[in-house]
Amino acid sequence: MKTDILAVPRGFWSLLTGMRVTLSQFFKPIVTVQYPRQTLKMPPRYRGHIELILDPETQRSRCTACKLCERACPSDCILVEGAKFEGEKKKSVTQYELDFTKCSLCGACIEACPSDAIKFSREYNLASTSKEGYHYDLVKRLAEEKERKSL
Amino acid sequence: MSAPLKIEPATGSGETFVLNLGPQHPAAHGVLRVKMTMDGEYVMRAEPVIGYIHRMHEKMGENRPLAHFLPNTGRVDYLSALHYNHAFVGAVERAAKLEVPPRAEFIRVITSELNRISSHLVWWSAFLLDLGGFTPLLYAFDDREKILDLLEGLTGSRLTYCYFRFGGVVEDLDPGFAERTRKFIAEMRPRLKMYRQLVTDNIILRKRLEHIGPISPDLCLKYGATGPVIRGSGVSYDVRRAEPYSVYSQLDFDVPTFPESDSMARYLVRMEEIVQSLRIVEQALDKLPDGPVLGKVPRVLKLPPGDYCYAVEAARGRHMVRIVSDGKEAAYRLKLRTPSFSNLSLFEEASKGMLLADALALMGSLDLVIPDIDR
Amino acid sequence: MSLLSTEPLRLLASLLLIIAFVGLNAAYLVLAERKGAGRFQNRPGPNEAGYGGWLQPVADVLKLISKQIMVPPESDRLLFRMAPLVVLTPAMMCLAVVPFSDTLVARNVNVGLLMVFSFGSINVMAILLSGWASRNKYAIMSAARVVSQNVAYEIPMLLVVITLLMSTGTLDLSEIIKQQAGGFWHWNFFRLDVNPLAPVTFVIFFICMLAEANRAPFDMAEAESELVAGAFTEYAGMGFGVFFMAEYANIVLGCSLATVLFFGGWQTGLGALPASWGAWKVLIGLGFFLAKMYALVFTVIWVRWTFPRTQFYGLLNLSWKILIPISLFTLLLSSVMIKLFA
Numbered sequence A: 001m002k003t004d005i006l007a008v009p010r011g012f013w014s015l016l017t018g019m020r021v022t023l024s025q026f027f028k029p030i031v032t033v034q035y036p037r038q039t040l041k042m043p044p045r046y047r048g049h050i051e052l053i054l055d056p057e058t059q060r061s062r063c064t065a066c067k068l069c070e071r072a073c074p075s076d077c078i079l080v081e082g083a084k085f086e087g088e089k090k091k092s093v094t095q096y097e098l099d100f101t102k103c104s105l106c107g108a109c110i111e112a113c114p115s116d117a118i119k120f121s122r123e124y125n126l127a128s129t130s131k132e133g134y135h136y137d138l139v140k141r142l143a144e145e146k147e148r149k150s151l
Numbered sequence B: 001m002s003a004p005l006k007i008e009p010a011t012g013s014g015e016t017f018v019l020n021l022g023p024q025h026p027a028a029h030g031v032l033r034v035k036m037t038m039d040g041e042y043v044m045r046a047e048p049v050i051g052y053i054h055r056m057h058e059k060m061g062e063n064r065p066l067a068h069f070l071p072n073t074g075r076v077d078y079l080s081a082l083h084y085n086h087a088f089v090g091a092v093e094r095a096a097k098l099e100v101p102p103r104a105e106f107i108r109v110i111t112s113e114l115n116r117i118s119s120h121l122v123w124w125s126a127f128l129l130d131l132g133g134f135t136p137l138l139y140a141f142d143d144r145e146k147i148l149d150l151l152e153g154l155t156g157s158r159l160t161y162c163y164f165r166f167g168g169v170v171e172d173l174d175p176g177f178a179e180r181t182r183k184f185i186a187e188m189r190p191r192l193k194m195y196r197q198l199v200t201d202n203i204i205l206r207k208r209l210e211h212i213g214p215i216s217p218d219l220c221l222k223y224g225a226t227g228p229v230i231r232g233s234g235v236s237y238d239v240r241r242a243e244p245y246s247v248y249s250q251l252d253f254d255v256p257t258f259p260e261s262d263s264m265a266r267y268l269v270r271m272e273e274i275v276q277s278l279r280i281v282e283q284a285l286d287k288l289p290d291g292p293v294l295g296k297v298p299r300v301l302k303l304p305p306g307d308y309c310y311a312v313e314a315a316r317g318r319h320m321v322r323i324v325s326d327g328k329e330a331a332y333r334l335k336l337r338t339p340s341f342s343n344l345s346l347f348e349e350a351s352k353g354m355l356l357a358d359a360l361a362l363m364g365s366l367d368l369v370i371p372d373i374d375r
Numbered sequence C: 001m002s003l004l005s006t007e008p009l010r011l012l013a014s015l016l017l018i019i020a021f022v023g024l025n026a027a028y029l030v031l032a033e034r035k036g037a038g039r040f041q042n043r044p045g046p047n048e049a050g051y052g053g054w055l056q057p058v059a060d061v062l063k064l065i066s067k068q069i070m071v072p073p074e075s076d077r078l079l080f081r082m083a084p085l086v087v088l089t090p091a092m093m094c095l096a097v098v099p100f101s102d103t104l105v106a107r108n109v110n111v112g113l114l115m116v117f118s119f120g121s122i123n124v125m126a127i128l129l130s131g132w133a134s135r136n137k138y139a140i141m142s143a144a145r146v147v148s149q150n151v152a153y154e155i156p157m158l159l160v161v162i163t164l165l166m167s168t169g170t171l172d173l174s175e176i177i178k179q180q181a182g183g184f185w186h187w188n189f190f191r192l193d194v195n196p197l198a199p200v201t202f203v204i205f206f207i208c209m210l211a212e213a214n215r216a217p218f219d220m221a222e223a224e225s226e227l228v229a230g231a232f233t234e235y236a237g238m239g240f241g242v243f244f245m246a247e248y249a250n251i252v253l254g255c256s257l258a259t260v261l262f263f264g265g266w267q268t269g270l271g272a273l274p275a276s277w278g279a280w281k282v283l284i285g286l287g288f289f290l291a292k293m294y295a296l297v298f299t300v301i302w303v304r305w306t307f308p309r310t311q312f313y314g315l316l317n318l319s320w321k322i323l324i325p326i327s328l329f330t331l332l333l334s335s336v337m338i339k340l341f342a
Helices: A002-026 A068-072 A108-112 A138-150 B057-062 B066-073 B078-096 B102-130 B135-155 B177-200 B203-209 B217-223 B263-287 B339-345 B356-365 B370-374 C007-040 C056-066 C077-095 C112-120 C123-134 C137-168 C173-179 C198-212 C237-262 C279-304 C312-341
Strands: A050-052 A078-083 A092-099 A118-120 A135-137 B017-021 B033-039 B042-049 B306-314 B317-325 B333-337
Touching: A002 B177, A002 B203, A002 C007, A002 C279, A050 A092, A050 A138, A068 A078, A068 A108, A092 A138, A108 A118, A108 B066, A135 A138, B017 C137, B033 B356, B042 B356, B057 B066, B057 B333, B066 B078, B078 B102, B078 B306, B078 B317, B102 B135, B102 B177, B102 B263, B102 B356, B135 B177, B177 B263, B203 B263, B203 B356, B203 C312, B217 B339, B263 B356, B317 B339, B339 B370, C007 C056, C007 C077, C007 C237, C007 C279, C056 C237, C077 C112, C077 C123, C077 C237, C112 C137, C112 C173, C112 C237, C123 C137, C123 C237, C137 C173, C137 C198, C137 C312, C173 C237, C198 C237, C198 C279, C198 C312, C237 C279
Parallel strands: none
Antiparallel strands: A050 A118, A078 A092, A092 A135, B017 B033, B033 B042, B306 B317, B317 B333
16 A cells, blocks of 8 residues: 555656656757758768769760669669760760659669769759659760869 | 556447548558447457558569669668668578678678667657657657768668668778767667656656557467567567577677566567667677678679578568579569568457557557558 | 726726737747747747747738638538637636736626636537537547546546635635735745645646646547547638637636636735835736746646646546545645634
C-alpha cells in the first residue's frame, strides 16, 4: 500500500521533470534554417543531377560518347550521341541528354565513365512547372558554363 | 491504483460498425488501410488492407542486371536504406564469392548503425506523435539531422544512400568523418538522457504503454515477427548474433530484451538499441583498419546457378534477400523478406478486443513502414 | 460619461468589449500558441506574415472566411449549423461576470461563480451537438468521449470550489477578490491556515480546467492521431474557426477564474494602492490581472507542448480514483481547519 500512496506524487514529479526539460529548451537558440533566406552549402560529395566536366586544358568535354553511362543507367535516363571530327583520334560528344524525371541519383553512370567526363552537380534548387523542364541538355549546359568562365 | 489496469476484451453486443482507418489517416503513417470492425470503442477485428504503394520491386529485380537493382534496395524501406543495400550486396557477394576488404566491412557497419539510430529516432518521434506528443518529434529530428549530415558528407545523399557496392563501398570515408562521428556520439548521449526525462519516465506515457498490447513470443513466432518486436517479447533473436554477418562477430554489444511483451517493452528495446548502436559505432571507429574499400569485381557480373540467401538485422527486424540464379545477368527470382510485413501480420490477432486508442498505440509500437510492407 | 453610466448602454458596451476581447484573444492566442510551440521546439514559429509573424492571425482568419462551409449531405443540417453558435456563447456569458479590475466588470452578479459553472457546463452540449449532427463515426466517438470526460471532471472541480467557498462565504467574484487584498500571502493559493493543501487544490483546479476546456493532454475531442479531428472532422472554414475560437475563449475563461479564485484577481499582492491614484488604480489592477492570467495561459500552452495525450480510460481513472478522493479529503480538512481555528 505504501508504494501506491507514493505513486501519485511520483507520477506528478515525472510530469514536472518533463516540463522542466521543455522549459530549458524554450530558451535555447533556434536550430532550423530559414530556407529561402538562408541556404545550406552542400558537401563536396553531394549528389545532384550529373553534368559534363569542362576539361581545363582543352576547354571542352572529355566525353568520348562511348555510351557506357547509357548502359550503366538503371533507369534509362541518359541519351548520348557523338561524332568523329576530322583530324581527331577519338569521338566527341555532340548530344548528351539527361531525363531527370527518371534519374534516381545512384551514381552508376559516374562510376562507369572511363574518361572521368561526368560529375554530380551540387544544385538542389530545382523546380519546374512542366516535365520538359527536367530534360537537361548537358552539352548546352557545358557551353554555358564555358561562356560564364571566359567572361 | 494497485493492480495494473486490465481491460477485458469486449465480448461484443452484436451491434458493430466498420471503421475504415486509412488509407489516409493521421495514425497510419503512409497508405495503410485498416478495416476495423468496432463495437463502440472496442476493436473486434482489425483487418489490414495493403498494396496501396506496391511498386513491384521484386519483379524489377528479375528483369535487369543485378547492379541495376541497387538503387531500388534503398527505396524498399527508405528509413533504413543502408541495411537493405547491405542485404542485397551481401547476397550477391555470397553467390559470386566476392572478397570484401575489411575496411569496407567496418565502414558498412559504422554507416549501418548510424542508419539504425536515425531510423529509431524517426520511429520514436512518429510514435510519440501517434500518442499525441508533438515536441519530441522536433527534438528527435534535430538529432537525426546530425546523422543525416554525417551520412550526406560521406555518401552524398540523405535518405536513399545507395552507398554499398558489390565487393565494398563506393568511396572511402571523407576527411573528418571519424572526428565528426565521435563528436556526434558525445552529443547524443546527454540527449538520450533528456529523452528519458521528457518521455520515457513520463507517467502519462507509462500509463499508455505498460500492459498495453501484449504480444506473446508464440504469436511472434507464429507470424515471423522479428526485430524489436520479438526482442520486446523476451526472445533474444538478433540476426547480428544469430547468423553473424559482416564484422559483427568482432564487436561487443548487447542484444536488449524485455520479457514484459507490452508496448513499453518494445519501446524500451529500441531506446536501448540506440545506446548499443552508439557503442558499436565507437568500437568500429577504433578498430577501423587501413586498406582499400572496394574489392575486385568482374565487369559483367553473372551469378553461378543456384539459390542464395543473405539476411541482415534491419532497423525493423530481419531483412533477407533471396536470389535464385540461372546463370544469366539478371536474377531468375528475387525475393525480399521484409520485417514490416511480418510484423504487421500479427496485428489482427494481437489487437482483438482492444480499445481503439490502445490498438493504435500497439500499431505504432510495431514501427511499420508502409513501402516496406508493400514493396 | 453620464450616458455610459446608464445601465443598458453600459451593458451593451461591456458586451461589445467582451466580444472584441474574446475575438482578439482567440486570434492572438493562436499565434502565441504557435510561437510558443516553436520556441519549445527550437524553431521560430510562424514568422512570414508581417514583421515576425504578427499578421498571421489576420491571414488565418481571411483564409477561414474565404473557405466554403460544407454541410455533409446526410447530416442534421439545423444542429450542424447551430453547434458553432452554441459553443461560443457560454464562454462569453461567463466572462461578463468576471471582474477584470476594480469596478471593471460587465455585470456584477452576487452569484457570479454559480453562473460561471452553470454556463460552463453548456459548452459540452455544443460538442455533443456537432458530433451528433455530423453523422461521422469519428465525430460521434469523440462526442461520447467528451461528454463522459466533462461529467467526470465537473465533480472534482466543484469540490475544489466548494472547499474555497467555505472560507470565502460568498459566490460574488468581486467580493472574493476583495477578501484577498493586501500582501500576496492573503491570496487563496497561500492561505495554508485555512486549507493546508491549498496548492494541491489549485493543481486539481488547473487539471480540471484543462480537461473541461478539452486541452492537451486531455484533448479527447480532437485526438487527431485517433479520431482525425474528432467532433470537428466535418467542419470547414469559419465553422471550424469558431470551435477554435471557443477553445481559446474557454482557456481565457478558465485562467481568469483561476486568477480570481487563487491569485487575488486584480490585487497587486503588494498591499493596497493609494486612493489618490483614482482611475490609474483600475488600469494597474487590470495590468496585474492580465499578467497573472497570461502567465497561466502560458502554462497551459507549456503543458500542451510537453506531454503526450492521456488514454481515455486513464483520464476517467485520474478523475474518479485520484482527483475526487483528494479533493474530498481537502474539503474535509479545510472544514475541520475552519471549525477549529476560525
